[in-house]
Amino acid sequence: MKIAIGTRNKAKTAAIVNVVKKHFEDVSFEQFSVGSNVSEQPFSNEETRQGAINRALNTLKVANADLNFGLEGGVYEVDGLMYCCNWGAVALQDGTVLSCAGAQFVLPEEIAIELRAGKELGPVMDEYTKEKETRHHSGAIGVFTAGLINRTEMFEHIVKLLIGQYLCYKENIL
Ligand SMILES: O=P(O)(O)OP(=O)(O)OP(=O)(O)OC[C@H]1O[C@@H](n2cnc3c(O)ncnc32)[C@H](O)[C@@H]1O
Ligand SMILES: [Mg+2]
Numbered sequence: 001m002k003i004a005i006g007t008r009n010k011a012k013t014a015a016i017v018n019v020v021k022k023h024f025e026d027v028s029f030e031q032f033s034v035g036s037n038v039s040e041q042p043f044s045n046e047e048t049r050q051g052a053i054n055r056a057l058n059t060l061k062v063a064n065a066d067l068n069f070g071l072e073g074g075v076y077e078v079d080g081l082m083y084c085c086n087w088g089a090v091a092l093q094d095g096t097v098l099s100c101a102g103a104q105f106v107l108p109e110e111i112a113i114e115l116r117a118g119k120e121l122g123p124v125m126d127e128y129t130k131e132k133e134t135r136h137h138s139g140a141i142g143v144f145t146a147g148l149i150n151r152t153e154m155f156e157h158i159v160k161l162l163i164g165q166y167l168c169y170k171e172n173i174l
Helices: 010-023 045-063 109-116 121-129 139-143 151-170
Strands: 002-005 028-031 067-078 081-091 097-107
Touching (some): 010 028, 010 151, 081 151, 097 151, 121 139
C-alpha cells in the first residue's frame, strides 16, 4: 500500500506514519511538498478545511498513491477568543476526498494580536517560546496545554479519524 504525505512538517509526518503503521501492513511512505492553495495562515474553519483538502488533492496529483494525506492548521475567532483549529483530508485514487477536523484550542490574546496583524502562528510561537521550529515538535498545542498533548498526538487523532472514515467508505457506509 502506497502512502503519500503532502508535507515535510515533522509533527504531521510522524502522525501519519505512526497511525498508518498501526492499521496497515506492508506500507511505503513518500513525502511531497505541495501547496495548500489557501493563505499561509488560514483564518477560518472553512479556509483551513479547504487547505487540507487542496493539499490532499495536490498530493494525489503528484503521487497517485493509495492514500494521499493533507493536514492543515489555522485559526478563527469566536466571542473575541482566537482558537487554533486543525483539519485533515485523504484523497483516494478514484478522486474521493474524505475530511475531518481535530482539536481546537484557545490562543492567548498576545498571540492573537500578532496574528491579527498578519503574522503566521509558526514564527510567532518561535518568538514566544524562544525556541526554533516549535511547529515541528510540541507546537502551539503543547505550549498552551501545559505539555499535555503535542502536535504529533493532535494530528494522530485526525489521521485515525481519516483512516476510520476510509474503512467505512470501503464498506459503503460513508
Ligand atoms: O509545512 P506545513 O505542512 O505547511 O506545516 P506548518 O507547520 O506550516 O502547518 P500549517 O501550514 O498547517 O499551519 C498554518 C500556520 O499555522 C502554524 N501552526 C499551526 N499549528 C501550529 C502549532 O501547533 N504550533 C505552531 N505553529 C502552528 C504553522 O506554522 C503555519 O504558520
Ligand atoms: Mg505551512
